[in-house]
Amino acid sequence: MSTPTPLPCPDPADGPPRPQGPADLFWSFTWLALQGFGGVVAIVQRELVEKKRWMTNAEFLEDWAVAQVMPGPNVVNLSLMIGDRYFGLRGALAALAGMLALPMLLALAATLAYTHWAAHPAMAGALRGMGAVAAGLIGGMALKLAAALRTHVLGPWWCTVLALATLAAVAWWRAPLYAVLLVLGGAACVFTWRRLAP
Numbered sequence: 001m002s003t004p005t006p007l008p009c010p011d012p013a014d015g016p017p018r019p020q021g022p023a024d025l026f027w028s029f030t031w032l033a034l035q036g037f038g039g040v041v042a043i044v045q046r047e048l049v050e051k052k053r054w055m056t057n058a059e060f061l062e063d064w065a066v067a068q069v070m071p072g073p074n075v076v077n078l079s080l081m082i083g084d085r086y087f088g089l090r091g092a093l094a095a096l097a098g099m100l101a102l103p104m105l106l107a108l109a110a111t112l113a114y115t116h117w118a119a120h121p122a123m124a125g126a127l128r129g130m131g132a133v134a135a136g137l138i139g140g141m142a143l144k145l146a147a148a149l150r151t152h153v154l155g156p157w158w159c160t161v162l163a164l165a166t167l168a169a170v171a172w173w174r175a176p177l178y179a180v181l182l183v184l185g186g187a188a189c190v191f192t193w194r195r196l197a198p
Contacts, residue, residue: 016053016054017052017053017054018054018086019052019054019086019087019091021087022083022087022090022091022093022094023094025082025083025086025087025091025094025095025098026094026095026097026098027098028047028052028098029079029083029094029095029096029098029099030098030099030101030102030103031047032044032047032048032098032099033075033098033099033100033102033103034102034103034106035047036075036103040075040099041074041075041137041138041141043137044075044078045057045060045064045141045144045145046144048060048082054082055082057144057145057147057148058148058151058152060145060148061145061148061149063078063081063082064078064145065185066081067081068181069181069185075099076096076099076100079092079095079096079098079099080092080095080096082095083095083096146163149163153192153195153196154188154191154192154195158191162184162187162188165184166180166184169184
């Protein structure tokens with residue numbers, strides 16, 4: 001009778017996946033930005049959470065909330081935060097360069113092409129079609145993020161109330177974004193703090 005082979009013990013130094021260096025951050029965020037036709041927002045969660053697994057869905061939701069509140073484009077803010085977390089200033093600059101360098105060149109080329117063919121009816125139709133796709137991508141990301149709210153400290157009921165109030169304030173009442181963040185974001189922070197307080 002053969003003795004069973006012992007299973008390898010996991011190395012405690014092995015942690016969750018992380019970028020290998022600033023160059024990995026640069027190319028990862030370049031690839032992420034290049035996929036962002038219609039908005040990087042819809043792509044970023046899939047790349048960072050599902051594919052690269054650099055963060056959990058809950059961590060992404062928290063970081064995304066901070067990036068959303070900070071001034072400037074939220075995806076750029078997120079790239080700076082992630083780069084800084086892993087490699088400090090070098091990582092932040094590498095991630096930022098990845099988000100901006102090659103996509104900026106492509107945007108300039110697309111602008112030149114658009115000015116040349118802007119009057120063509122097919123161009124207007126294509127842009128209208130891409131608008132519908134972009135809205136669908138953002139809606140899909142919202143559904144993915146909603147799954148993380150089930151385990152939020154406020155509970156799914158309060159998270160749903162706050163999400164619907166935000167939707168109503170922005171979509172129907174046309175409230176300014178800073179006011180929505182100040183009132184509803186502030187309320188969410190206070191409620192969460194009270195739940196977490198001993």
